[in-house]
Amino acid sequence: MAIDATSVTLRSVTKSYGQAIAVEGIDLTINRGEFVSMLGPSGSGKTTTLKMIAGFEAPNSGQITFDGDDVTNVAPEKRNIGVVFQNYSLFPHLTVGQNVAFPLKMRKVPAAERAKRVADALALVELAGYERRRPDSLSGGQQQRVAIARALVFEPSLLVMDEPLGALDRRLREVMQLEIKALHERLGVTVIYVTHDQEEALTMSDRIVVFSQGRVEQVGTPREIYDEPATEFVADFVGESLALTAAWTGTDVVAENVGGLSIAAPDLPTGPVRVLWRPHAISLEPISDAHEIHVRARVLTSGYAGGVVRARIALPTHDEGIVSIPAVGGDYTTGASIDLYLRADRAIVVPTDGRATPSDLEASPSDMEASPNTLEAFGADHG
Amino acid sequence: MTRSIEQTVQPTKSLSHGDPERSMPKGRRAGFSLRWWWIVPTVLIVVLLLLPSLVVIPMSFSPSEILTFPPTGFSMKWYENFIEDPQWTKAIGNSFAVALVTSVFAALIGTPAGIALGFRRWRGQGIVLALLVSPVIVPPMVIAVGMYVTYAQFDLTGFWGLVAAHTMLVTPFVVVTVIASVSQINPAAADAARSLGAAPFTVITRILLPLALPGIISGMLFAFVTSWDEVVVALYLTDPGFKTLPVVMWDQLRERVDPTVAAIATILLLITILIMIVVLLRGRRRKVGN
Numbered sequence A: 001m002a003i004d005a006t007s008v009t010l011r012s013v014t015k016s017y018g019q020a021i022a023v024e025g026i027d028l029t030i031n032r033g034e035f036v037s038m039l040g041p042s043g044s045g046k047t048t049t050l051k052m053i054a055g056f057e058a059p060n061s062g063q064i065t066f067d068g069d070d071v072t073n074v075a076p077e078k079r080n081i082g083v084v085f086q087n088y089s090l091f092p093h094l095t096v097g098q099n100v101a102f103p104l105k106m107r108k109v110p111a112a113e114r115a116k117r118v119a120d121a122l123a124l125v126e127l128a129g130y131e132r133r134r135p136d137s138l139s140g141g142q143q144q145r146v147a148i149a150r151a152l153v154f155e156p157s158l159l160v161m162d163e164p165l166g167a168l169d170r171r172l173r174e175v176m177q178l179e180i181k182a183l184h185e186r187l188g189v190t191v192i193y194v195t196h197d198q199e200e201a202l203t204m205s206d207r208i209v210v211f212s213q214g215r216v217e218q219v220g221t222p223r224e225i226y227d228e229p230a231t232e233f234v235a236d237f238v239g240e241s242l243a244l245t246a247a248w249t250g251t252d253v254v255a256e257n258v259g260g261l262s263i264a265a266p267d268l269p270t271g272p273v274r275v276l277w278r279p280h281a282i283s284l285e286p287i288s289d290a291h292e293i294h295v296r297a298r299v300l301t302s303g304y305a306g307g308v309v310r311a312r313i314a315l316p317t318h319d320e321g322i323v324s325i326p327a328v329g330g331d332y333t334t335g336a337s338i339d340l341y342l343r344a345d346r347a348i349v350v351p352t353d354g355r356a357t358p359s360d361l362e363a364s365p366s367d368m369e370a371s372p373n374t375l376e377a378f379g380a381d382h383g
Numbered sequence B: 001m002t003r004s005i006e007q008t009v010q011p012t013k014s015l016s017h018g019d020p021e022r023s024m025p026k027g028r029r030a031g032f033s034l035r036w037w038w039i040v041p042t043v044l045i046v047v048l049l050l051l052p053s054l055v056v057i058p059m060s061f062s063p064s065e066i067l068t069f070p071p072t073g074f075s076m077k078w079y080e081n082f083i084e085d086p087q088w089t090k091a092i093g094n095s096f097a098v099a100l101v102t103s104v105f106a107a108l109i110g111t112p113a114g115i116a117l118g119f120r121r122w123r124g125q126g127i128v129l130a131l132l133v134s135p136v137i138v139p140p141m142v143i144a145v146g147m148y149v150t151y152a153q154f155d156l157t158g159f160w161g162l163v164a165a166h167t168m169l170v171t172p173f174v175v176v177t178v179i180a181s182v183s184q185i186n187p188a189a190a191d192a193a194r195s196l197g198a199a200p201f202t203v204i205t206r207i208l209l210p211l212a213l214p215g216i217i218s219g220m221l222f223a224f225v226t227s228w229d230e231v232v233v234a235l236y237l238t239d240p241g242f243k244t245l246p247v248v249m250w251d252q253l254r255e256r257v258d259p260t261v262a263a264i265a266t267i268l269l270l271i272t273i274l275i276m277i278v279v280l281l282r283g284r285r286r287k288v289g290n
């Protein structure tokens, strides 16, 4: 397959349904061959944006271009985009082979070539020889691979996927993530990938677009999003962190009951801020060569989570947070005190946005789950 | 009322991958069982409807000149009478033609409506659906009298008058069965087809119509059977030169009780049973296919 990848630009794109604004003023450039994830909580406008890119919805205002050509009002069948949905959307009355052949038939590809390309596309997703099977005789993962083969067989210049792995169980999802990533690297197609799973976005993407309430909150590489979140929302939504409420006075960042934090001056107007540390910047014991901020936290509740103890803690600044601590020695029961050492050079300062945090918006079942990140960080620092 | 009709219709192959029937617990559950609740209506239907209907079979083979039960002997003469009497053969031909043309017309006008109503939700849908199924709710006698008065004004009687009236009466069946099959289609399948290069019309012919086909066929069968034995409207709209089978049977029953009616009733019963078997087998095959 030789794919001629396209670039995609959105210029102040806005879409509302009646009174409800689904997305507002989206500006975005996606480069040729790039793998870009759209990440954000439920209802933040990811699918709406994707539908406008695919042509299923027309924006109320703004412009969408592919390789500089305005496609804002071009019909979906004329956009040459492969689309994969969460719920497979295979045609149930057609066999796997007929499903994959469908876009080729629409393009009037001769039968002999069609058969060959269908076989190639199925081989690409490791389903060679499945032509005659019915979609409903396949597992969820297999159906989704057929959907991917069908979306790629006509060599589209852009592949958009809306939570393609959302209906699969965790293990299969991880396998498929790697397969999709490998396909992207092999074919060089531009990929726009919608997910609300931050780990998925971090591992797969060249860049991540973080959505919140119909707007783009931040665009950056996974590293930038994780290490330099632009807003409190991004910091909270992507990855785990421990946050202190503080104030930036113009000369110093000060927190209640902790005092001056002596961290690098943030590039922000003075006012209330949040100071965050990722798990790898927190340890239970001081390390000599780095300047650290010492805080004493109190355990509110804790639970064993396989190798680590997950504890909800109260900080002297009246903030609360969740940390994972290696389950060796130490007293982490309710009421116990823990000393935390926060590395000054790894502090992330973001303006307080006063909005509800993602964990308030949706009860996150992963709250009490051990995070590989945290585990590793604490394990290393505590040894 | 449409709800209940929808639910009795076999769902078409859905895009969802789970099979709800597979996980349905069988029999006893939570201490009490719903399993035997089918008995009362089933027994009543058998005793009060099916068995009385079946007496026409032995009666049709009785040699006596009037309808009698039990039969007094065995004879095929009423069947011979039926085949030889042009009045009957003509009526059967008329009925068949009306039912066939009616079910084709009903499919032609009912299918697009069913697709429009079943595929996506929109405002005002409920009102449109209520209007579309009103022929099933309005009493047949009211419809018949109304039609007789108005259609006669335009000389719309005989074959085309009856086809027009029956088409209106049976279109709801097609609409409702098509809604039932189309509402099983994942709307994303249409979007997917568009993105794969299909223009809107192609989406209809290649995706929606094939998936609606089981519903169209079920609806047409209902439509055919309903038109085939509809008598009230037919009594008003037929004329001496054009009578359908139920009308001739009605006339005969009123004049004298000719056992030829029993022979015809037996044949009709046979045809209905055959149609039911076809319907059931289609349902079975679909399940096996899944």
Ligand SMILES: Nc1ncnc2c1ncn2[C@@H]1O[C@H](COP(=O)(O)OP(=O)(O)OP(=O)(O)O)[C@@H](O)[C@H]1O
Pocket (backbone or CB within 6 Å): A017, A020, A021, A022, A023, A040, A041, A042, A043, A044, A045, A046, A047, A048, A049, A196
């Ligand atoms: N067809 C529609 N009619 C009315 N409102 C809609 C429609 N589609 C989306 N919305 C609204 O637009 C907003 C954005 O929805 P969208 O589907 O884009 O969110 P999302 O980020 O894809 O969420 P999820 O992660 O749950 O899929 C939501 O508030 C939603 O209720």
Ligand SMILES: [Mg+2]
Pocket (backbone or CB within 6 Å): A046, A047, A048, A162
């Ligand atoms: Mg969505």
